[in-house]
Amino acid sequence: MDRRAVAERYRLFPIFLIPIFVKNSFQNIEGTFDIYPGAQRATECTEIWSYLEGIIDEMMANYGYSEIRTPTLEHTGLIARGVGQTTDIVSKEMFAFERGNHSYVLRPEMTAPIMRAYLQHHLDQNPGVQRYYYIGPCFRAERPQKGRYRQFHQFGAEVIGTDDPRADAEVIALMTDLYQVLGIGDTTLKINTLGNAEARATYRDALVGYLTPFAEQLTQISRDRLSQNPLRILDTKVEAERVILENAPLITEYIDEESAINYESIKRLISSVGIPFVEDPMLVRGLDYYSHFTFEFEVKGIGAQNALAGGGRYDSLAPEIGAKAAIPAIGFAAGVERLILAMENQDLCKEHGSVKYDVWIIAVGDMAHEKAFQVASQMRKSHLRVGMELGHRSMKAQLRLANRANSTFAIIIGDQEVKADRATVKDMETGQEQEVFFSDLVERITKSST
Ligand code: HAM
Helix, strand or coil: CCHHHHHHHCCCCCHHHCCCCCCCCCCCCCCCCCCECCCCCHHHEHHHHHHHHHHHHHHHHHHCCEECCCCCEEEHHHHHHHHCCCCHHHHHCCEEEEECCEEEEECCCCHHHHHHHHHHCCHHHCCCCEEEEEEEEEECCCCCECCECCEEEEEEEEEECCCCHHHHHHHHHHHHHHHHHHCCCCEEEEEEECCCHHHHHHHHHHHHHHHHHHHHHCCHHHHHHHHHCHHHHHHCCCHHHHHHHCCCCCHHHHCCHHHHHHHHHHHHHHHHCCCCCEECCCCCCCCCCCEEEEEEEEECCCCCCCEEEEEEECCCHHHHCCCCCCCCEEEEEEEHHHHHHHHHHCCCCHHHCCCCCCEEEEEECHHHHHHHHHHHHHHHHCCCCEEECCCCCCHHHHHHHHHHCCCCEEEEEEHHHHHHCEEEEEECCCCCEEEEEHHHHHHHHHHHHC
């Protein structure tokens, strides 16, 4: 509790009488974290996030995806209907609350909100297929552990308005390219098809028929799922249940012809651009809106939470949240933190963990301070990355800062230099120094930086 809070609680005491040793003891909530410059942990380091977001923006632009931003707060009903009442996300993990007669939720994912925005703004009236991407916070009340947080960030892409298998292949290619640009290896792409609604209903009956005699041997969670959402049992991590599932019927035996043809096309397309994959008939995904093609990217070395990204086709989401008919759509979302964990694990964060400056200006003396301010302003206008201390530290201390700031050059200005109209330019790598007229500084640095 800080001094102000103590003063408020014990109103008798004016704030200055509260001892200064009462510390501010607030911490961020478990399962959330701060992102700040120079943080030791890569998942909390601003510079890593900026680097990654830059790459994502560039990659999405290359693929022709435009950014979409929706509110963090949505109506609970949208998520309940869109994601599905019996899913873990809706039944156990929502941060939902009431205000007046309304129930709101901190969004646990972005696909339902984006489809809501698409319908609300009649975006189907834009010509052609719509391609969107996003990066933003999502919230799930899960038990926090490495790679699993209560506030985490998803980036993802949604292609709305086509059932062409090239769209499915395109989002797979996009994700694969991103891993390549970032240098992330050891990923596995798992794919499956869930078929159409009828195929899934027939499969559901077959699975329930197979599992019912084993009901006593299932965990309580799986017994509940048996009546509510039996396909989710396929996701179980419980060894005894996995053994039971070894002889269970597979969805592949129930797939409708159209889905099977589409699935073959997607496999052909991604193979044709050299993307390896593993077929996994148990991959059903944890959200109810999926049908047909589904997929997940996994990575080794980041612990139990190894799903880097997941997605699939969700043609039936739109009617579930108010559209008159199905709207074909496909997309994926990836956990940004897990991506950073994978980068860290593969030693890909080091060179992106700090900002590199072109110039660090060192000024000693009152005249020099004013001159340094003008030089910095001029250089920043010329798109140079400029750093400068705003205090009265010694030249030595400022040089140390320039070193730590990873600057290419230091520009040293003392009152003497101001009088002589020149600064000393120090190459921080070679240590060489050179006197340069103030009027030539920008040109001198720009030439060396290009
Ligand atoms: P999801 O599989 O629930 O799919 O989440 C996508 C990704 O978000 C996961 O693969 C994981 O990397 C990350 N993630 C999920 N929960 C957490 C958590 N608690 N902490 C850290 N990271 C997490 C969806 O959300 C779908 N909307 C994906 C999609 C888009 N399908 C079609 N379009």
